[in-house]
Every structure is written in structure tokens, then in C-alpha cells.
Amino acid sequence: MASTFTKLRHDLGDDLEAQVTRLQREVKSLRKELSKRGSAAYDDTSERAADVYDEVISRIGDAMPQIARQSRVVRKAASDNPVTTAVIGLALVGILAGLLSRR
Numbered sequence: 001m002a003s004t005f006t007k008l009r010h011d012l013g014d015d016l017e018a019q020v021t022r023l024q025r026e027v028k029s030l031r032k033e034l035s036k037r038g039s040a041a042y043d044d045t046s047e048r049a050a051d052v053y054d055e056v057i058s059r060i061g062d063a064m065p066q067i068a069r070q071s072r073v074v075r076k077a078a079s080d081n082p083v084t085t086a087v088i089g090l091a092l093v094g095i096l097a098g099l100l101s102r103r
Contacts, residue, residue, distance in 0.1 A: 078085040
């Protein structure tokens, strides 16, 4: 009887060791797969971000002459009408203060 019990215990121990070994291999395989997928997702996101950055830079570059012209017009209008500029500036400060006080 003792030998049957010992044999059964030995067989169960071997079976458990084999299962643990299989599980370890599966975990290792899953880790590799997740690493590959994470790397691919990072590369894809990185490429998309670079494309968006290039597009934004291109559009800003194209718009710079127009922005420069408009800023000159605004500066001239502000220097020609200092009282109006001051009133508008105070109104903007009041609006910003009101928005910030709500939070």
C-alpha cells in the first residue's frame, strides 16, 4: 500500500512539474507577444505623431506671412486709438477674471 501511495505521489508530482513547466513556457510566449505588440503600437503612434507635427509646422509656416500682416494692422490700430485699446484690454481682463473666478 505504501508503495502505491508513493508511486501515486511521485506521478502527481511529475504531472504538476510538467504543468508548471508548460505554464512557464506559455507565460514566456505571451510576454514576447505582448512586447512585440506594444513595440508595434509605439512605433505606429510615434509615426502618426510625427506626421501631425509635420503638418502643423507646415500650416504654421504657410500662415506666418498672414499672421505678420495682421499683427502689424492690429499694432497700427492700437497706436492710432489708445483709449479704445485700453477699454478693450480692460474688458478682456474682466472677462478672464470672471471665467477664472468661476472655477
